[in-house]
Amino acid sequence: MKLSNATLAQIPSEVAVPAYDRSKVTAGIVHFGVGGFHRAHQAMYLDRLMNQGQALEWGICGMGIMPSDARMRDTLRDSDGMYTLVVKNPDGSREVRVIGSIIDYVYAPDDSHAAVEKLADPAIRIVSLTVTEGGYNVNPVTGEFDLGNPGIVADLNDPAQPKTTFGLISAGLKLRRERGLDPFTIMSCDNIQGNGEVAQKMFGAFATALDEEFGTWVQANVPFPNSMVDRITPVTTEADRQDVTDSYGIEDAWPVVCEDFVQWVLEDKFVSGRPEFEQVGVQIVADVVPYELMKLRLLNATHQGLCYFGHLAGYSAVHDVARNELFAQFLLRYMRTEAEPTLEALPGVDLAAYQDKLIERYSNEYVADTIARLCADSSDRIPKWLMPVVRENLAADRDVSLSAAIVASWARYAEGTDEVGEPIQIVDRLASEVRTAAAKHAEDPLAFLRQQDLFGDVVNDERFTKPYLEALESLHINGAIATLELIMSQASTR
Numbered sequence: 241m242k243l244s245n246a247t248l249a250q251i252p253s254e255v256a257v258p259a260y261d262r263s264k265v266t267a268g269i270v271h272f273g274v275g276g277f278h279r280a281h282q283a284m285y286l287d288r289l290m291n292q293g294q295a296l297e298w299g300i301c302g303m304g305i306m307p308s309d310a311r312m313r314d315t316l317r318d319s320d321g322m323y324t325l326v327v328k329n330p331d332g333s334r335e336v337r338v339i340g341s342i343i344d345y346v347y348a349p350d351d352s353h354a355a356v357e358k359l360a361d362p363a364i365r366i367v368s369l370t371v372t373e374g375g376y377n378v379n380p381v382t383g384e385f386d387l388g389n390p391g392i393v394a395d396l397n398d399p400a401q402p403k404t405t406f407g408l409i410s411a412g413l414k415l416r417r418e419r420g421l422d423p424f425t426i427m428s429c430d431n432i433q434g435n436g437e438v439a440q441k442m443f444g445a446f447a448t449a450l451d452e453e454f455g456t457w458v459q460a461n462v463p464f465p466n467s468m469v470d471r472i473t474p475v476t477t478e479a480d481r482q483d484v485t486d487s488y489g490i491e492d493a494w495p496v497v498c499e500d501f502v503q504w505v506l507e508d509k510f511v512s513g514r515p516e517f518e519q520v521g522v523q524i525v526a527d528v529v530p531y532e533l534m535k536l537r538l539l540n541a542t543h544q545g546l547c548y549f550g551h552l553a554g555y556s557a558v559h560d561v562a563r564n565e566l567f568a569q570f571l572l573r574y575m576r577t578e579a580e581p582t583l584e585a586l587p588g589v590d591l592a593a594y595q596d597k598l599i600e601r602y603s604n605e606y607v608a609d610t611i612a613r614l615c616a617d618s619s620d621r622i623p624k625w626l627m628p629v630v631r632e633n634l635a636a637d638r639d640v641s642l643s644a645a646i647v648a649s650w651a652r653y654a655e656g657t658d659e660v661g662e663p664i665q666i667v668d669r670l671a672s673e674v675r676t677a678a679a680k681h682a683e684d685p686l687a688f689l690r691q692q693d694l695f696g697d698v699v700n701d702e703r704f705t706k707p708y709l710e711a712l713e714s715l716h717i718n719g720a721i722a723t724l725e726l727i728m729s730q731a732s733t734r
């Protein structure tokens with residue numbers, strides 16, 4: 241049966257369905273970047289609240305700008321905004337739920353005027369984002385807003401027909417201001433350190449470029465809370481879709497599969513109110529930074545630590561890598577000896593247990609996360625999650641050997657051929673740059689590190705380049721597994 245309001249009553253009892261009257265839910269949030277993660281995380285939390293009879297005025301209106309978002313528009317239109325969330329436990333059991341908190345979807349290229357009007361609707365009080373790290377338009381060299389991006393240039397030249405998130409959100413805010421309405425909160429939920437601050441800087445820069453006085457108003461009036469978000473959510477596969485049909489008789493064109501673990505730590509900085517997220521397990525705190533650092537430097541950095549070595553060693557599934565003791569010990573050692581010294585202690589958080597739990601989470605075979613997903617967009621990830629660990633450790637004169645080996649594994653991967661001569665498809669907005677740099681390894685083994693916009697001046701520091709060159713050479717001569725063995729045997733004698 242096709243998932244929709246009309247078929248909800250026929251859903252089998254092992255699948256939970258919204259216990260609230262969806263016709264009473266109204267939109268209070270516009271979300272940009274409705275993908276797998278948003279639907280496994282924020283929309284799920286809101287659905288939990290609604291199931292408690294609360295937050296019915298905080299329904300979500302998705303908004304898309306990318307050509308690929310047309311598919312989400314059509315899928316959600318067909319299912320009245322609903323989808324199946326399949327939570328996979330490590331023992332093979334699962335919890336399956338139809339999520340009902342998304343009630344509308346606007347594909348902005350269809351009608352940018354309607355999209356701006358939606359953003360100016362007084363009922364909308366939060367605009368949230370999961371638009372990926374690349375969606376913040378940060379110039380990698382300067383760290384500033386990239387005013388040269390053609391989409392941004394077009395929106396600045398023709399602000400009445402906005403096409404980017406920056407153009408649309410700014411137009412919505414401007415209209416609200418003209419109409420004497422309060423602004424909305426802009427809530428980033430992307431894996432970026434200081435995601436609220438980065439969003440504030442980037443949206444502020446766009447608004448200023450549009451009109452200086454408006455930029456000042458945005459900086460003074462629009463809050464940008466920081467958050468730490470966590471739930472491993474792989475890309476939905478055709479097998480996942482078929483499984484939902486075969487197991488439950490539900491025809492859902494785009495279900496979501498995720499792990500059982502979920503966490504959201506959120507700064508309480510909102511204008512015009514917010515849902516009572518704390519009632520459904522969200523941690524509302526004054527300072528998110530230590531939580532963010534913990535998650536990005538332990539979880540996201542070890543995803544980088546396992547994916548290039550894993551790919552080179554011939555793996556395609558994350559759980560197979562995590563279950564290999566050599567890899568698990570390498571990741572644990574990186575976390576304990578290099579990442580943890582850069583983290584602040586957090587009340588109630590046992591960092592050693594957190595690290596062990598990560599290996600357990602990665603080992604969940606039912607989640608079926610892929611090495612390919614983790615290897616994408618490396619140039620947005622290694623510089624943001626791993627290089628800050630390196631810089632802090634070098635400043636404190638601490639060891640960086642394992643971090644250097646992770647960077648070397650990326651450099652080897654970027655050469656574009658694996659250990660049995662198969663081509664590697666590099667998915668990265670800087671794919672041609674990183675491939676060009678990696679292609680020079682034979683003549684200049686430090687060529688990759690000379691990409692200053694990615695690595696700063698670490699190429700000049702022998703404490704980093706020595707273990708980096710050793711790892712890279714070993715990767716070329718001995719391969720990934722033997723290199724990890726060598727690194728671990730050297731580490732045990734330190």
Ligand SMILES: NC(=O)c1ccc[n+]([C@@H]2O[C@H](COP(=O)([O-])OP(=O)(O)OC[C@H]3O[C@@H](n4cnc5c(N)ncnc54)[C@H](O)[C@@H]3O)[C@@H](O)[C@H]2O)c1
Binds near residue numbers: 276308372373405431
């Ligand atoms: N998947 C996870 O495990 C996970 C966990 C925690 C946080 N996140 C965060 O969520 C983000 C999205 O992950 P996902 O798994 O939902 O990916 P996804 O590919 O399913 O969805 C990404 C969404 O972002 C949109 N998007 C991409 N670039 C954009 C741009 N420049 N402007 C506007 N929209 C843009 C896409 O159209 C899509 O709607 C990640 O990049 C990360 O920051 C993901």
Ligand SMILES: O=P(O)(O)OC[C@@H](O)[C@@H](O)[C@H](O)[C@H](O)CO
Binds near residue numbers: 373469471539617
């Ligand atoms: O989604 P990205 O691109 O920010 O990073 C890839 C993964 O490390 C990430 O999606 C994790 O699975 C996630 O952060 C877990 O909460």
